Amino acid sequence: MTRYETREVHLARRPDGMPVKDxxxxxxxxxxxxxxxxxxxxxILMSVDPYMRVRMAKLPSYPHWELDQVMDxxxxxxxxxxxxxxxxxxxxxxxxxxxxxHAVLDARRAGPVRHVTGIPLAAHLGVLGMAxxxxxxxxxxxxxxxxxxxxxxxxxxxxxxNVVGQIARILGAGRVVxxxxxxxxxxxxxxxxxxxxxxxxxxxxxxxxxxxxxxDGIDVYFDNVGGVHLQAALDSMNPHGRVVVCGAIGEYxxxxxxxxxxxLIYVLTKRLRMEGFTIREHMSAYPAFVAQATTWLLDxxxxxxxxxxxxxxSAVDAFRDLLVGRNIGKMLVRLSxxxxxxxx
Amino acid sequence: MTRYETREVHLARRPDGMPVKDxxxxxxxxxxxxxxxxxxxxxILMSVDPYMRVRMAKLPSYPHWELDQVMDxxxxxxxxxxxxxxxxxxxxxxxxxxxxxHAVLDARRAGPVRHVTGIPLAAHLGVLGMAxxxxxxxxxxxxxxxxxxxxxxxxxxxxxxNVVGQIARILGAGRVVxxxxxxxxxxxxxxxxxxxxxxxxxxxxxxxxxxxxxxDGIDVYFDNVGGVHLQAALDSMNPHGRVVVCGAIGEYxxxxxxxxxxxLIYVLTKRLRMEGFTIREHMSAYPAFVAQATTWLLDxxxxxxxxxxxxxxSAVDAFRDLLVGRNIGKMLVRLSxxxxxxxx
Numbered sequence: 001m002t003r004y005e006t007r008e009v010h011l012a013r014r015p016d017g018m019p020v021k022d023x024x025x026x027x028x029x030x031x032x033x034x035x036x037x038x039x040x041x042x043x044i045l046m047s048v049d050p051y052m053r054v055r056m057a058k059l060p061s062y063p064h065w066e067l068d069q070v071m072d073x074x075x076x077x078x079x080x081x082x083x084x085x086x087x088x089x090x091x092x093x094x095x096x097x098x099x100x101x102h103a104v105l106d107a108r109r110a111g112p113v114r115h116v117t118g119i120p121l122a123a124h125l126g127v128l129g130m131a132x133x134x135x136x137x138x139x140x141x142x143x144x145x146x147x148x149x150x151x152x153x154x155x156x157x158x159x160x161x162n163v164v165g166q167i168a169r170i171l172g173a174g175r176v177v178x179x180x181x182x183x184x185x186x187x188x189x190x191x192x193x194x195x196x197x198x199x200x201x202x203x204x205x206x207x208x209x210x211x212x213x214x215x216d217g218i219d220v221y222f223d224n225v226g227g228v229h230l231q232a233a234l235d236s237m238n239p240h241g242r243v244v245v246c247g248a249i250g251e252y253x254x255x256x257x258x259x260x261x262x263x264l265i266y267v268l269t270k271r272l273r274m275e276g277f278t279i280r281e282h283m284s285a286y287p288a289f290v291a292q293a294t295t296w297l298l299d300x301x302x303x304x305x306x307x308x309x310x311x312x313x314s315a316v317d318a319f320r321d322l323l324v325g326r327n328i329g330k331m332l333v334r335l336s337x338x339x340x341x342x343x344x
Numbered sequence: 345m346t347r348y349e350t351r352e353v354h355l356a357r358r359p360d361g362m363p364v365k366d367x368x369x370x371x372x373x374x375x376x377x378x379x380x381x382x383x384x385x386x387x388i389l390m391s392v393d394p395y396m397r398v399r400m401a402k403l404p405s406y407p408h409w410e411l412d413q414v415m416d417x418x419x420x421x422x423x424x425x426x427x428x429x430x431x432x433x434x435x436x437x438x439x440x441x442x443x444x445x446h447a448v449l450d451a452r453r454a455g456p457v458r459h460v461t462g463i464p465l466a467a468h469l470g471v472l473g474m475a476x477x478x479x480x481x482x483x484x485x486x487x488x489x490x491x492x493x494x495x496x497x498x499x500x501x502x503x504x505x506n507v508v509g510q511i512a513r514i515l516g517a518g519r520v521v522x523x524x525x526x527x528x529x530x531x532x533x534x535x536x537x538x539x540x541x542x543x544x545x546x547x548x549x550x551x552x553x554x555x556x557x558x559x560d561g562i563d564v565y566f567d568n569v570g571g572v573h574l575q576a577a578l579d580s581m582n583p584h585g586r587v588v589v590c591g592a593i594g595e596y597x598x599x600x601x602x603x604x605x606x607x608l609i610y611v612l613t614k615r616l617r618m619e620g621f622t623i624r625e626h627m628s629a630y631p632a633f634v635a636q637a638t639t640w641l642l643d644x645x646x647x648x649x650x651x652x653x654x655x656x657x658s659a660v661d662a663f664r665d666l667l668v669g670r671n672i673g674k675m676l677v678r679l680s681x682x683x684x685x686x687x688x
Contacts, residue, residue, distance in 0.1 A: 054613060059613050061610075238405070245611045246612070247612065258606060261608075264605075270405045271621050275617040278615055
């Protein structure tokens with residue numbers, strides 16, 4: 001029986017604080033040939049995301065990864081063996097079996113990635129993938145963002161944050177402001193992505209800095225960071241403002257150890273709404289989002305931004321770099337070259 | 345020109361922490377006779393409420409009281425002079441000019457209180473007044489409470505909290521649990537008001553105690569207290585739970601000084617919604633609420649509970665007692681006896 005040797009990354013133990021190399025293990029394994037209805041995929045690109053840090057812990061009401069098992073996540077690959085007529089050899093597909101070089105899976109758990117001239121494959125894991133969709137759902141459905149309102153987003157140069165700001169601008173925001181951790185990111189947000197304002201959060205008073213950048217107050221705060229970033233935003237929220245709780249990257253390595261914002265009383269006095277969400281519960285809106293965002297990409301209103309590292313052996317480093325903000329846009333691990341586009 | 349001598353309570357300075365006597369001043373003043381369209385009211389009952397502590401501070405986006413001015417709040421009185429045909433002498437009215445023995449006001453800023461046999465006047469400031477209405481709106485509109493769901497309310501023996509639990513029970517709650525600060529209150533909640541469970545929050549681990557009392561988790565947490573009470577409730581929230589931020593009596597005397605809950609990450613991982621509100625923005629639903637709650641009162645499903653002290657000179661003490669939880673149900677100050685009911 002044919003078997004395919006490949007490599008995958010296992011969770012060796014639950015990280016204590018910032019993940020280290022020894023929390024993970026590279027494992028060589030072999031896959032059986034695909035059975036009826038299955039495909040063998042060679043991964044081209046895989047995603048590393050902040051939420052993965054939460055999966056490495058064991059929290060109530062949130063799925064966690066098992067120890068000594070391969071992790072997973074969004075990936076794009078090319079079909080190398082197929083036992084399903086709709087996804088033939090050579091087809092490019094997106095699926096959920098990242099953190100490995102090859103995967104055998106049921107074809108119905110993979111979706112075809114349509115080649116669109118001018119849109120790189122990587123965009124399907126970033127601005128058109130779960131990151132962009134998270135930005136869109138968080139802003140519009142959870143945040144109920146309306147034209148003319150002001151938006152402030154933390155982690156604004158990240159995979160989700162940069163798309164939040166861009167979509168708010170497209171939807172007619174009164175003001176779009178983001179914070180990020182380096183001068184290069186700040187410049188990128190303003191000069192390349194059209195943010196009205198951006199600042200480096202390494203300042204003496206984050207609260208004063210937010211207030212200065214959003215002088216008319218914040219209607220929607222899109223929180224990717226949590227902790228003191230949330231506290232600073234609460235100070236500047238307008239009455240009836242919405243706080244979209246999308247991530248708390250600043251807290252992932254210190255789960256439960258940090259005090260919360262000391263000004264939570266503003267939720268009461270300013271009549272704020274603060275809501276967390278997970279994108280998996282909104283998937284029915286995904287096709288419509290992809291169609292809309294593809295149009296925005298093609299007409300130049302929306303830009304795809306990513307930071308790419310090469311090789312599965314670099315995936316843990318890419319993930320660690322992500323947690324300390326070394327990326328601009330989507331952080332991706334490239335496992336192989338893009339296939340040639342289909343003949344016209 | 346006729347003038348009426350009366351007394352009122354002024355805010356002398358903004359309290360630092362727990363309000364003390366010297367933060368207030370009893371002032372004897374005189375009122376002009378009512379002009380066209382006005383009435384002179386002798387107050388019978390006035391309300392003291394936790395939100396008043398917030399008005400004594402000066403917070404952004406929340407109305408505050410001016411120094412050296414009379415405070416205000418809900419009150420019920422009887423018309424003693426009238427220049428408006430619809431509110432003649434002897435009519436009982438509710439209005440917003442509490443903290444004083446008499447008031448002259450435009451008749452359109454007062455509403456007639458209809459005498460209903462079996463419903464004491466005090467109920468109109470409690471279960472039928474803003475306290476009860478706050479409970480109803482918070483539970484149904486902000487909390488989107490549904491039959492079969494579990495409710496947990498802190499400050500459950502307070503003016504709002506006791507009504508929250510009773511209405512949840514009437515609406516078909518799966519489980520109704522409340523916390524309060526004395527054994528007598530706990531007994532009252534279970535034995536008199538029909539709560540499924542109640543406990544004294546003076547325990548070693550509030551989180552463990554909440555979890556033990558709501559073994560299947562909390563769908564709606566109605567927060568009257570904030571601080572560690574919010575933190576304990578977050579530990580037991582079910583996915584998609586709602587936190588109704590109605591009050592933060594535990595924080596009013598220490599505004600901005602306490603750290604927030606250290607487990608706010610549950611808003612993200614459990615996809616919670618947390619929302620503050622102020623009852624003034626929901627007044628269009630008030631008449632329908634009064635009609636519904638009156639029916640519940642008359643058929644015995646809902647009970648009116650209050651703690652009454654006598655005399656304007658005791659109003660500050662009543663307010664201080666309220667902040668440390670010496671009341672069961674609505675805290676009221678009685679300024680004069682109820683008038684005789686109208687002839688049948």
